[in-house]
Amino acid sequence: MTSLAARPPSWSGFGFDGNWDVVWYYILVHLRITALALVLGAAVAFPLGLAGYRWRHSYPAILGVTSVLYTIPSLSLIVLLGLGFGLGLLNDKPLIIALAIYTLAILVRNLVEGLRAVPDSVKDAATGVGYTPLRSLLVIELPLAVPAVIAGLRVAAVSTISLVSVGGVLGRGGLGFLFFEGYRRNRTSEIIAGIGASIVLAVVVDIALVLTRRVLTPWTPARAVR
Amino acid sequence: MTAAPGGATDTSAGDVAIRLEHLTKTYPGAFRPAVDGLDLAIPRGELVALVGPSGCGKTTTLKMINRLIEPTGGTVWVEGVDIRTQPTHELRRGIGYVIQQAGLFPHRTVGDNIATVPKLLGWDRARMQARVDELADLLRLDRGLLGRYPAALSGGQQQRVGVARALAADPPVLLMDEPYSAVDPIVRAQLQDELLTLRREVRKTIVFVTHDIDEAIKLADRIAILNVGGILEQVDPPAEMLRAPRTDFVADFLGDDRGIKRLSLMTVGGASLSKGPVVGQSATADDARATMAELGYDWVAVCDGDDRLLGWIGAAELDGATAVGGLTPKPFLAVVTADTTLKAALDGIVTSRTRVAMAVDGEGRYLGMLTVDDLAEGITA
Numbered sequence: 001m002t003s004l005a006a007r008p009p010s011w012s013g014f015g016f017d018g019n020w021d022v023v024w025y026y027i028l029v030h031l032r033i034t035a036l037a038l039v040l041g042a043a044v045a046f047p048l049g050l051a052g053y054r055w056r057h058s059y060p061a062i063l064g065v066t067s068v069l070y071t072i073p074s075l076s077l078i079v080l081l082g083l084g085f086g087l088g089l090l091n092d093k094p095l096i097i098a099l100a101i102y103t104l105a106i107l108v109r110n111l112v113e114g115l116r117a118v119p120d121s122v123k124d125a126a127t128g129v130g131y132t133p134l135r136s137l138l139v140i141e142l143p144l145a146v147p148a149v150i151a152g153l154r155v156a157a158v159s160t161i162s163l164v165s166v167g168g169v170l171g172r173g174g175l176g177f178l179f180f181e182g183y184r185r186n187r188t189s190e191i192i193a194g195i196g197a198s199i200v201l202a203v204v205v206d207i208a209l210v211l212t213r214r215v216l217t218p219w220t221p222a223r224a225v226r
Numbered sequence: 227m228t229a230a231p232g233g234a235t236d237t238s239a240g241d242v243a244i245r246l247e248h249l250t251k252t253y254p255g256a257f258r259p260a261v262d263g264l265d266l267a268i269p270r271g272e273l274v275a276l277v278g279p280s281g282c283g284k285t286t287t288l289k290m291i292n293r294l295i296e297p298t299g300g301t302v303w304v305e306g307v308d309i310r311t312q313p314t315h316e317l318r319r320g321i322g323y324v325i326q327q328a329g330l331f332p333h334r335t336v337g338d339n340i341a342t343v344p345k346l347l348g349w350d351r352a353r354m355q356a357r358v359d360e361l362a363d364l365l366r367l368d369r370g371l372l373g374r375y376p377a378a379l380s381g382g383q384q385q386r387v388g389v390a391r392a393l394a395a396d397p398p399v400l401l402m403d404e405p406y407s408a409v410d411p412i413v414r415a416q417l418q419d420e421l422l423t424l425r426r427e428v429r430k431t432i433v434f435v436t437h438d439i440d441e442a443i444k445l446a447d448r449i450a451i452l453n454v455g456g457i458l459e460q461v462d463p464p465a466e467m468l469r470a471p472r473t474d475f476v477a478d479f480l481g482d483d484r485g486i487k488r489l490s491l492m493t494v495g496g497a498s499l500s501k502g503p504v505v506g507q508s509a510t511a512d513d514a515r516a517t518m519a520e521l522g523y524d525w526v527a528v529c530d531g532d533d534r535l536l537g538w539i540g541a542a543e544l545d546g547a548t549a550v551g552g553l554t555p556k557p558f559l560a561v562v563t564a565d566t567t568l569k570a571a572l573d574g575i576v577t578s579r580t581r582v583a584m585a586v587d588g589e590g591r592y593l594g595m596l597t598v599d600d601l602a603e604g605i606t607a
Contacts, residue, residue, distance in 0.1 A: 128323035130319035
């Protein structure tokens with residue numbers, strides 16, 4: 001995304017005309033922040049979830065910590081990460097890390113619940129026919145947890161897309177920037193563009209995840225896929 | 227199964243496929259063993275049913291054979307090899323395992339499910355495909371199902387796939403843990419019949435856990451009845467056990483219809499038949515009356531010129547008639563063949579008007595007659 005490195009285009013006038021490149025630019029910024037937050041969140045949630053699944057007793061603690069993190073107000077967390085942890089507020093890092101932290105509560109829970117929902121008869125059979133525990137996890141249990149994991153990703157993606165906009169207060173936050181700036185400059189068109197684009201983005205990402213699930217899990221009964 | 231290098235071998239194996247030697251399992255925190263010093267030899271090629279009430283340790287015993295449960299004492303020998311001398315996953319790949327809910331992998335096609343163990347063993351594609359097709363035919367699974375996912379299959383089909391998966395790598399030993407208890411009674415009876423047929427085609431040593439004594443009687447070469455705590459009460463072929471239960475526990479477990487159950491193990495072919503009141507179609511009414519009087523019946527069976535059984539005529543209908551040929555015989559409700567079990571024959575006897583079961587051969591020719599007295603003689607003999 002080399003275009004992102006260039007100087008951001010700015011909104012001009014009070015209509016939509018000539019501003020579509022601005023909207024497109026912020027859509028890409030928004031998408032980039034969302035994607036990085038989700039990837040980072042998933043990268044942390046995956047080992048945490050596996051630990052919670054493998055060592056039953058650790059799960060309540062893991063769940064407790066991620067749930068408490070989820071309750072921290074977003075703006076406070078971003079400022080805390082930016083100033084308290086020295087990341088600065090003039091880049092996307094505190095925002096991305098804060099959003100990633102919020103995804104943990106959902107992603108960890110869905111991974112563990114998905115793994116636990118694998119029927120005992122299936123796990124028993126996997127062991128009984130001679131899968132080692134690691135191989136059973138990789139080729140039996142994790143693939144069967146995919147529907148639950150993607151369900152978690154959908155919730156996390158949509159909530160992350162809406163939360164990115166909070167960064168607009170600090171002059172960042174992708175499409176959020178448009179409606180904060182539009183509000184400041186009294187430009188209704190810019191506000192509408194920012195809100196409309198983030199809704200469209202959320203819907204498109206959600207549909208993409210549903211389609212991903214259909215491709216990855218052809219074995220689920222068609223009616224259950226929504 | 228090959229002997230593990232350097233592993234202990236049981237020189238006394240002989241015709242024994244599986245030997246349990248003082249096998250014991252005490253679960254952590256339990257104050258008495260689930261299985262206590264069990265000794266049991268399972269002959270090669272036999273189906274041995276482990277039967278008993280819940281808590282008798284039958285499933286625990288089964289799972290100690292493929293080390294899904296680790297014994298706390300004693301030894302299991304499979305084909306003369308102490309099972310502790312090889313890695314558990316290798317041991318399990320050499321032992322077929324069938325469980326109650328089939329336990330198919332929902333995300334894999336039926337064909338891939340069947341090919342599970344061959345794939346683990348690294349067979350090439352062509353060999354796996356050929357084996358999958360072979361097993362589908364053996365278990366009467368339509369090959370069109372091989373590309374479907376398990377969710378599309380009925381319970382009975384899933385259970386057949388479970389058996390096919392267990393047989394895929396042609397293991398000498400099969401462990402079946404209540405395989406048919408989750409399907410409805412009609413399908414269960416079908417699956418049991420199929421297992422009997424299957425065993426004529428592929429000779430396997432099978433350990434079969436069930437709580438259903440009738441299932442054990444139907445399927446097993448030998449039944450091992452376990453009491454709570456894994457105490458072995460008696461091991462015997464079903465007929466022998468029904469004839470002579472060694473303890474009160476065994477007698478209770480077999481139920482108060484032991485005699486009837488024994489009848490289910492015997493067939494008409496092995497029973498002694500009575501002659502019965504029978505006349506030819508061309509006989510006169512007087513002949514028929516004489517036959518009835520001689521054997522003490524108020525009806526007479528009629529056969530055609532080829533000895534084929536036509537039906538029966540009651541004494542009242544003979545009144546005023548001169549020849550049997552002019553009357554229409556009523557069909558017998560209980561007609562049995564050599565393969566019919568004596569239990570089924572008894573059912574026919576008690577529900578038919580004439581109180582007998584008529585035995586015929588494959589062409590419908592009359593062989594003889596069975597009465598309740600004939601059956602009773604079979605049981606008490």
